Amino acid sequence: MTPTHSQAIPRKAARGFLRKYVFSTDHQIIGKQYYFLALFSALVAMLLSWLMRVHLAWPRLAIPGLGELSAAGAPNGMMTPEYYLSLLTMHGTLMIFFVLTTAPQSGFGNCFLPAQIGADEMAFPRLNMLSFWLTFTSLGALLSSFWARGGPATSGWTAYPPLSGLGSITGPGEGWGQSLWIISIALFCVGSLLGALNFITTTLDLRARGMTLMRMPLTAWAWFVTAILMLLSFAVLLAACVLLMLDRAAGTSFFIPAGLIVSGQMIQGHQGGSPLLWEHLFWFFGHPEVYIAILPAMGLTSHLLSCFARKPVFGYRAMVWATIAIGFLGFLVWGHHMFVSGMNPYSAFAFSVLTVVIAVPSAVKTFNWLGTLWGGRLRLTTAMLFALGFVSIFVSGGLSGIFLAEPPVDVQLHATYFVVAHFHLVMGMAAMFGIFSGTYFWFPKMFGRMMNETLGKIHFILTFIGAYCVFMPMYFLGMAGNVRRYAQFVDPYLQPLMPLHRFITVAALGLGAAQMIFVFNLFGSLFGGEKAGENPWEATTLEWVAASAGKDLVVYRGAYEYAVPGKEKDYVMQNAPDASGSRAEKGARDGNAN
Amino acid sequence: MARVLSFTIVLGTAVTVILFWRRVWWFPPNISTQGAGVDREFGLTLLVTGILFVAAQLILAYCIGRGRKSGRAAYNTGNLRMEVARAVLAAATFIGLALSSYRTWARMYFIGAPRNALRIQVEAEQFAYWFRYPGPDGVFGPMHLRLVNDATGNYFGLDPTRDPASRDDIVTATLGIPENRPIELLLMSRDVIHSFYVPQLRIQQDIVPGMVIPIHFTATRTGDYEIVCTQLCGLGHYAMRAPLKVMKEPNFKKWLAKQAAEQ
Numbered sequence: 001m002t003p004t005h006s007q008a009i010p011r012k013a014a015r016g017f018l019r020k021y022v023f024s025t026d027h028q029i030i031g032k033q034y035y036f037l038a039l040f041s042a043l044v045a046m047l048l049s050w051l052m053r054v055h056l057a058w059p060r061l062a063i064p065g066l067g068e069l070s071a072a073g074a075p076n077g078m079m080t081p082e083y084y085l086s087l088l089t090m091h092g093t094l095m096i097f098f099v100l101t102t103a104p105q106s107g108f109g110n111c112f113l114p115a116q117i118g119a120d121e122m123a124f125p126r127l128n129m130l131s132f133w134l135t136f137t138s139l140g141a142l143l144s145s146f147w148a149r150g151g152p153a154t155s156g157w158t159a160y161p162p163l164s165g166l167g168s169i170t171g172p173g174e175g176w177g178q179s180l181w182i183i184s185i186a187l188f189c190v191g192s193l194l195g196a197l198n199f200i201t202t203t204l205d206l207r208a209r210g211m212t213l214m215r216m217p218l219t220a221w222a223w224f225v226t227a228i229l230m231l232l233s234f235a236v237l238l239a240a241c242v243l244l245m246l247d248r249a250a251g252t253s254f255f256i257p258a259g260l261i262v263s264g265q266m267i268q269g270h271q272g273g274s275p276l277l278w279e280h281l282f283w284f285f286g287h288p289e290v291y292i293a294i295l296p297a298m299g300l301t302s303h304l305l306s307c308f309a310r311k312p313v314f315g316y317r318a319m320v321w322a323t324i325a326i327g328f329l330g331f332l333v334w335g336h337h338m339f340v341s342g343m344n345p346y347s348a349f350a351f352s353v354l355t356v357v358i359a360v361p362s363a364v365k366t367f368n369w370l371g372t373l374w375g376g377r378l379r380l381t382t383a384m385l386f387a388l389g390f391v392s393i394f395v396s397g398g399l400s401g402i403f404l405a406e407p408p409v410d411v412q413l414h415a416t417y418f419v420v421a422h423f424h425l426v427m428g429m430a431a432m433f434g435i436f437s438g439t440y441f442w443f444p445k446m447f448g449r450m451m452n453e454t455l456g457k458i459h460f461i462l463t464f465i466g467a468y469c470v471f472m473p474m475y476f477l478g479m480a481g482n483v484r485r486y487a488q489f490v491d492p493y494l495q496p497l498m499p500l501h502r503f504i505t506v507a508a509l510g511l512g513a514a515q516m517i518f519v520f521n522l523f524g525s526l527f528g529g530e531k532a533g534e535n536p537w538e539a540t541t542l543e544w545v546a547a548s549a550g551k552d553l554v555v556y557r558g559a560y561e562y563a564v565p566g567k568e569k570d571y572v573m574q575n576a577p578d579a580s581g582s583r584a585e586k587g588a589r590d591g592n593a594n
Numbered sequence: 595m596a597r598v599l600s601f602t603i604v605l606g607t608a609v610t611v612i613l614f615w616r617r618v619w620w621f622p623p624n625i626s627t628q629g630a631g632v633d634r635e636f637g638l639t640l641l642v643t644g645i646l647f648v649a650a651q652l653i654l655a656y657c658i659g660r661g662r663k664s665g666r667a668a669y670n671t672g673n674l675r676m677e678v679a680r681a682v683l684a685a686a687t688f689i690g691l692a693l694s695s696y697r698t699w700a701r702m703y704f705i706g707a708p709r710n711a712l713r714i715q716v717e718a719e720q721f722a723y724w725f726r727y728p729g730p731d732g733v734f735g736p737m738h739l740r741l742v743n744d745a746t747g748n749y750f751g752l753d754p755t756r757d758p759a760s761r762d763d764i765v766t767a768t769l770g771i772p773e774n775r776p777i778e779l780l781l782m783s784r785d786v787i788h789s790f791y792v793p794q795l796r797i798q799q800d801i802v803p804g805m806v807i808p809i810h811f812t813a814t815r816t817g818d819y820e821i822v823c824t825q826l827c828g829l830g831h832y833a834m835r836a837p838l839k840v841m842k843e844p845n846f847k848k849w850l851a852k853q854a855a856e857q
Contacts, residue, residue: 082829156826162803163786163828170720170786171828257804259739262785263720266739275787275802309661315672318681340789342802345703349696356688363684364677370653375668378661380595388658392603395650396610399643402688406695408632408702409639411798412621415789415824457595461602468606476619481793483824486832491820493622493793500619563667570666 023133025125030132031111032446037136038103038435043519044143045094046512048087055079057498057505059488073151081487082172085154088485089173090142092157093181096289097188098139100431104296105230106135106195108438109223111446113199115543116220118208118553118575123201127194134191142184148176156485158286161255161278162262165247169262179248182241189238192230199227208542208575210555214320215574217541217559218313221320222299225327229288229295232331237285240278247273254278279341283334291330293427295323297434298365298394301387303559304437305369307539308384309376310570312560315368322361322368329358339407340414348407355405362398366391377563381537382456386437389464390430396468397425400475415485418478421471429467436463439522444536445543449529455521459514466511473500540573549575600659607651614640622794625815625840629796631698639691702797707778707810712771715780717749718788718801721830723821724749727764727850735760742784764854769821770839771813772846778810789825792838800825813840 024030054063062077073083114122122128145152154173155164159181168175203224207216216224243254251269255278258271306313313319335343335351369391378384400422404410413419436459443451482489482497489498535544541559553575561572613619624633707713715726715734728734735757742751752760771777781790781801790809791798799809823834841849 080829081832085826085829085831154829158826160787160826163826260785260803261719261739261742264744274804276805309667311667312669312671314670315674315677318672318674318677340798341800342805342807345699348703349699352692352695353689356692357685359688360681360685363688364681366650367677367680368672370650370657371670371672373654373657373661375670376657376661377663377665377667378596378658380599380658385595385599388599388654391654392651395647395654399647402643402691403636403639406635406639406692408628408695408698408796409636411702412632412636412793412796414798415791461598464599465602465606472606472610476613479621480619481622481791483791483822485826487829488832490833491822491835493820497619560671563669565669 023129025129027110027114027122027125027128028446030128031107031109033132034102034110034135035107035446037132037139038099038107039519039522041094041098041102041139042432043515045091045099046515048091048094050509050512051079052084052087052091053505053508055084055487056489057502070146070151079487082154083151084487085156085485086152086173086177089153089156089181090146093142093185095428096157096293097185098135098142099435100293100427101192101230101289102135103435104300104431104438105199105223105226105292106131106192108219108300108442109199109226109296112442112543113202113220113223114206115445116217116541117203117206117211118542118555119202119206120551121206122198123206124198128198131191131195131198134187134194138184138187138191141180141187145177145180145184148180150175151177153178153181158282159244159278160282161244161247161273161275162257162260165244165255165278166260166262166267167248169265169267179245182245182248186238186241186245189234189241192234193238196227196230196234199223200231203227208553208555211542211574214317215555215558217299218302218316218319218323219296219299219541221323222295225323226292226295229292229327229330233285233288233292236281240281240285243281244278276338276341276343279338280334280343283337284331286337287334288327288330290423290427291326293431294394294434295326297390297431297438299323300434300438300441301369301390302365302372303541304383304387304441305372305376305391306560306562307537308379308381308387309373310379310562311372311376312558312562313368314371314374315364316558316560318364319368322364325361326358329354329361333358336405336410339410345407352405352407356402359398359402359405362394366395366398381440382451382453382460383437383441383537385457385460385464386433386440389460389467390433390437392464393425393433393467394430396472397422397427397430401426413478415483416478417474417482417484420484421474421478424471424474425467429471433463436460436518439518441537442543443522443525443529444532447526447529448532449525450532450536451525451529452521455517459517459521462514462517463511466507466514469507470504470511473504476500538569538571540571542574545573545575596658596661600655603651603655603658607648607655611644611648614644623815624794624796625813625817625819626795626797627812627814628698628701629794631701632796635695635698638694642687642691702809702811707808708776711776711778711810713778713780714769714771715750715782716769716790716801718781718783718790718823719744719749719785720828721823721834722767723769723788723790723834723836725766725769725836726750727766727853729762729764729854731759731762733759735763762854764850764857766853768837768839770841770846770849770853772843773813773816773840775843776810776812778808781807781809786827787825788823788827788834791822791824792819794819795838798824816840816842 067077150172253273256270256273260267
């Protein structure tokens, strides 16, 4: 791979408010648009989770205001089971697609990928604008289903047919709600595919002189590999959505077998379809999606631990190869979501071994994070605290994946709260910690002001404790056989677990309330924060290079030159020339020659 | 803040270890022959991951609490030999765990039910289970989709007037089974994907429309249990369940005769 000079395309300055801030082709504006879209989605999704948790803990409680919000879904504030499933579907869809996929990759990636590799714009600015507005439209389509007849889809974010494939006969929400869901996700796929192309091209073609691939910050590596994952996996989900829509609207039978009788009515005109086909297509996307959510947060954690421990990343090359390995193996393990699905039991064994193999690069990363911290001179900024929290939570959530990777153990724990605990910690909370650390770290660059560190630290400790209090007990619920996706717990064997459910609900309310501190800090600092200097964290990467350095950057060294012996400061920026004519200098010259 | 955070991590780790150690919340007791293998595998995995969990959290807490207070950090860019050694160790541990679960899985799924197994059909629909015993002739009468009618109780679409094999079939809403005898269930769904889960049996299997999925097990303890649905199947999902009754062989015979008499 040859590093190339960034091609500065002369652009006219955008005129007018609409072109500058709304239909903008500026990567920084688009990044911020994605970020705020994700923030909005996260707040809505969190509100939904509150409603669900309160209903689970106190099923007979009328929730004030809910009756006014949805007269059909919650008459007099009493949530119906189908409305619970609608909230569950919307919570999952919003979080997975519009928060965990959007903020770390499209949000921070758009803002800082070009900056970190020394490009002054994404490769295809207009395509970038189109990606965002497709995502925006997709969110609109999804949220509009709250006002659709029958309410939003009720089949979960996994939308297994035939439940999702036959229309409203299978239940309320499966008519218009499900159609809107499919349309929304298909649009999201298109937006993500275009975005992925943009990220890949930008990384390969627009790096500054001397920015070899092995000098890229681990954040840039993570965005790059994530973009490849998105390109390959969203294409499959898009196809699956089209097929599902055809089954619903055009009478095809990709997923619908013959001879179904729903609510006493025979379903005519379908034959030969397989529900398992959807599961395969969905999880072929769904598993890489987990890594799409977590890889950028992993990259950022590596980046921040090094910056705030004032030490080089321990094993930079191993980190890069672990990222690539996770990306590659992520496509070979989808079957571990289907051990009990009825697929061939012999294949379960292959998927099981491949799944534990993917734990190896994750373990390498964890070792190297601890190696980076070991003997470091820690600066416990809020960004650093969230990166440390990420490591703790990633370990607590990741290790439980080993249980679920063993087919006979998964048989017992599948579809229980054990799984809910696992993915909420390892992907949900860990990625949220990544989003928070990114926000506290890059806020000065995005908005020119500092966030309040005191409020940040209070926010961190409450979120850290809250996350554990909400999700760790769910492991025990799952072990006791508590099934997930239940609107209420009416089974006698679940009654002894109700005190634990009420504890989780109280913790969830507290965890949610703590996020108000973040929202307050974010918007307060936006307008009243202390003015930020050029490089407030004394970081080494190119996004912190002073604007006065000009656009024609040359890179002389790797991204994590902290505590270099013999240097005046304890960090050396990537574009600082090296007088000694070292290997770094040679790399820059090689880059120049190409 | 360093102290607060490292203390929080140590405390959280300790609480987690104690809760697992004391088994405050735990699996319901196992009542099947293959369940012991599942429990053993869970215990082994818990031991290995538990050690890794405690080690990682404590090292993290240590690094945070005892970070260098003055001077510069060491310029340490890695140690390839150590990294490779740890990766190989992790790979061996994790793959070893996966391989060790092979036997239990094979027993559940690679080997079919023994010949003397009692075969029972299970039909799932939104939001109920129905069970069919073949009766003394040991043959399930054919199913006719057009005759399926919940209102008349013809859940399997049987036509006893024309199909002699259907005449002695017994259809129930409770799954009654004898203790210590292999059972083979043939799982079918007539509408959407459901699931068959009995935590005490250590069995969970999706029921997919268009497929007949066989599972087999032997229950080892009499009692009343619950079969619950674990695959999101619609608004009544949370309440979709059926009773499971494990009985001594003579009691089972009496129970089945009583069910036959009520047809």
